[in-house]
Amino acid sequence: MHDSLDLSPDSLVVAGGRPERGRDASVNPPVVLSSTFLGTGPLGPGDRGYGRYANPSWEPFEEVLGQLEHAGEPALLFSSGLAAVSAALSLVPLGGTVVMPGHSYAGTVQMASELAEKGLFSLQLVDVTDTREVLAALHRESGPIDLLWLESPTNPMLGVAELPALLDAARSAGILTVVDNTFCTPLVQRPLLLGADLVLHSVTKYLAGHSDVVLGALVTSDAELRARLLHHRALHGAIAGPWEAWLALRGVRTLALRIERSQASAQLLAERLARHPAVERVRFPGLPSDPGHRRAKEQLDGFGSILCLQLAAAGGRSGAQNADSLVEALRLWVPATSLGGVESLIERRRRHLAEPESVPENLVRLSVGIESVEDLWEDLRQALDALPAAESSAG
Structure with a gap:
């Protein structure tokens, strides 16, 4: 893998995630159809071991998306956008509090509401276009906020949040932030550069781009946070299929x-x-x-x-x-x-x-x-x- 961060996004979507160059080398990464990988002794960092832990077919897409979002870390591919939502919400401690736009993607709000009804955390819905309302929710007197979920523009009302101000306020208060960047893609908006901790994509949509796969992804610059999410993916099993990952990478090219x-x-x-x-x-x-x-x-x-x-x-x-x-x-x-x-x-x-x-x-x-x-x-x-x-x- 070469360092493509100096390329423009228009070039990176084409050049990123390619195999190493060599005589008769493949131009495109292959699809690896294997449920397990050879090895003996204890599994260490970087060992694939089993198909639920890793697959070479995921890695080129994860590399490109991580670079497009300026993460410094590869993205993590999930079986669906909602699988990625579930993994992100798993970061909220038991009994914690989540602030979320009321006009987020309906599946996100529904999942968060069901988890809140079960008592896993408290949920406060806000109008994300009203900066004062969101800031007031972040500084409430009744207790700390553990996660600020942001989506901008919102689905489907197309409300635009004042992301720099909200992310700055959350960072100052030590609040974890997630931005759903599905509508914009990294070509239009890069939330990590604005101070977000985690970026979410429904890869099904623009990144794959051909209405033929269902995938999700999470991206972060924080290696420790990525390790927690990687552990969650491996343990809970919401993994991508190799064919779907290959098709998503093919979609990114255009x-x-x-x-x-x-x-x-x-x-x-x-x-x-x-x-x-x-x-x-x-x-x-x-x-x-x-x-x-x-x-x-x-x-x-x-x-x-x-x-x-x-x-x-x-x-x-x-x-x-x-x-x-x-x-x-x-x-x-x-x-x-x-x-x-x-x-x-x-x-x-x-x-x-x-x-x-x-x-x-x-x-x-x-x-x-x-x-x-x-x-x-x-x-x-x-x-x-x-x-x-x-x-x-x-x-």
Whole structure:
């Protein structure tokens, strides 16, 4: 493995995690299909031993992601994003307290809520866009906070947190911090450089990028913290399959191109959607009218490829009914959950029972892919034009 930290991210996604060069050497790392590895005597650091402890097929991806996040340590690959969430929450001591955005990914909030109901820790949900509210939660008089969970932009409301201020306050108070960086990827935001202790990714999304694997990852610069998480992964068994790891690495190779294309398309679509009479509101940090625009412009290297729109009530139909009609009328956009793939996906988020009631019923989340932006817009336009126009709209 060579030191690729001096490369730009656009080059690193291509060059990182390659085998050592030599005559007739493989250009790509191989897939290693083995449940166990040869060895005698006591297992020491670096020994693979058994397939639950390590696999050569994980390591190239872990190397690249660690370098992209400027960790100084390889990432840790998990069997799913929620497996990574579970491992991160395992760091909270019994009876501790977690502060988390109420609009975090629904699976994260659901898991934390269930663990809190079992008495493993206390959970306080906050509006992560309100810096004062979060800071007040971190300095409450009733007891110390053990973990600050952050997600920015949030899923699906696209709220932007003031990450530098929140991470600085948590570090000063000795509070462990986790940032879910799934929406941004390390090409747009690097939370470790802002002071985060741990970064989480649903690798399923942008990093793998082709809607064909389910994986998660954790990244940290703290070798001791990484060792604790590695022990948790080995003991609890939430490991990645070698084929999935290989596919994720293959997806990373085109990450920079996919992000560049999808971000540009998302910006254009958001601007056009904001002017359509059937649309009540567009949520996208790239719009100057968006509440998170200023923070996103200061903190991010782009505005991401996720946008949300809310459909207006019109023609005796609710906004939610019009949202469902929109999704059903599309031909190119794929009506499915998840995000970050090459194909553009769309769904009304409240169709998920776990989605909090604070998410509007008429909110539709769009994950912009890499298709022609004009084809994507034409598909949206024809579906929106078929809806009854609202008497007034706020774009």
